[in-house]
Amino acid sequence: MDRQRIEDWLRVDPEGLQDFIDGLRDYLPAIERDVARLRVARDDRDALGSLFRSLHNIKGDAALCRVALAVALVHPIETMLERVRRHEVPFTDLLSEMVLLVVDHLELAMNRLAAGHAFADLRVEPLVQGIEELAQLAPSEFDERLSSLIGLLASRRSLAGGGSDPAGEPTALRRQREDLSFFRSLARQLDGRSPRFAGRCERLARLVLQTNQAAGGGIDPAQLEAAVYMHDLGMMFLAEAAWLKPGRMTAEDKVALHRHPLQAAGLLSRMVGWAEAAEMVAQHHESPDGKGYPQGLPAAAICPGARLLAMVDAFDSVMLKHDHRGRKRSVLLAIAEINACDRQFAAEWIAPFNQVVRRLLDDR
Known part of the structure; x- marks a missing residue:
């Protein structure tokens, strides 16, 4: 050749x-x-x-x-x-x-x-x-x-x-692709619960995968993509009134909410080939300051994929909160909030994520 x-x-x-x-x-x-x-x-x-x-x-x-x-x-x-x-x-x-x-x-x-x-x-x-x-x-x-x-x-x-x-019989690679397609379809079902979430799973996947790539691609892209699609699946088992309603959640709502990462992770852990994605999903609401859930893990115990997913998930949530101000303004407000929360998010992901978001702004 x-x-x-x-x-x-x-x-x-x-x-x-x-x-x-x-x-x-x-x-x-x-x-x-x-x-x-x-x-x-x-x-x-x-x-x-x-x-x-x-x-x-x-x-x-x-x-x-x-x-x-x-x-x-x-x-x-x-x-x-x-x-x-x-x-x-x-x-x-x-x-x-x-x-x-x-x-x-x-x-x-x-x-x-x-x-x-x-x-x-x-x-x-x-x-x-x-x-x-x-x-x-x-x-x-x-x-x-x-x-x-x-x-x-x-x-x-x-x-x-x-x-x-x-x-x-299908190869492992083909089975993996079929699994990812299935995971994506589940995520789209969840996004369909509210018009505000339209396209959310694809948006998160793009940001997470591009940030991983900008940081050198240390995390398996397929595992990372699966974690993006499945991380909030447990929310589908909550009453919609508990997490789509405006205002404060009740104490009972919060207890149920804090279980949702383990439900999705439990499903992934029972499927061949998705142990790494299951770990990311289980830990994506953990925080480097030890105040996350469901286990309150310290920073050293949280896997890199979970730390990345937590940051991008929070970024998208802040964007949705400010979407009435226009796309560019909501992006700027969201990235400013992420950079200001140096104890809540893993510092090693902030620089490559900023790089990805700058490209996002330059393309618009």
Whole structure:
């Protein structure tokens, strides 16, 4: 593989990369749905057209955001699907596995890039080279080469080393993506309880992930995203009158409120692969001064993800409090309050968060 090409893959604009990742997530459910449809009905032209458009749009977004690695991964798969559309090659189970393999590697590689981590173990280079060669093969050579390429790379598909079993069970990476989609849907249900919360979960996720990236990407982005979506899920078990009403909460309301982090954390802790997110959720209302809840932990016992989530969650709450003053004014008031509360929030997150918010203001 050309060394210059690899250097081009690593050369990304952080904001453009995050925009691409945000958009990529929106395409993934449709891709998996269309692949599943095509496995059942190989001549489903609507599903094939939808799958082709999703990949074409991903490639277009990647080009626009200048994410060269994504273009390199998606373009030859798009070429293969165009050959299927022209009836040059059939849509087989092997080809469906290859499409999902590429999507898995694409998402994981993008998350690694965003966090500043290496992705050599993903074998992206032989994957790109292999699918480029594959897209040009004669139909008689197609299945053999496809099977060989899948066999070479399947062991690297998952986050924890597990691939697809012979029955076609989802990989750990695909399960993780499905879990995140489910968590996001729950968060949107919670946001729907009040018009003021519209778009809140996506807004928090963007701020938290960008701040983590600005600080060097030390926290796993998927775990962090899961924590954002799930941190307030326990609020759904409270009577709406207890937390949506104006004025002071009663003592009973406060006791119930202080339990909500443990309810969501308990759910996450019972799901495979989300222990880190569960810890963040359980601790996101703890405070460095030891006056938080539900356990009153000291600063040293609170995990970094919880400290970051607590700060961004508070920032968004202050913005909502001042939203009648206009977007820019509410942002300025919220960031001023966060910076003034040096004992309530973790100092190590304030500088990278300020950096993210400054970009937010500059973009408006």
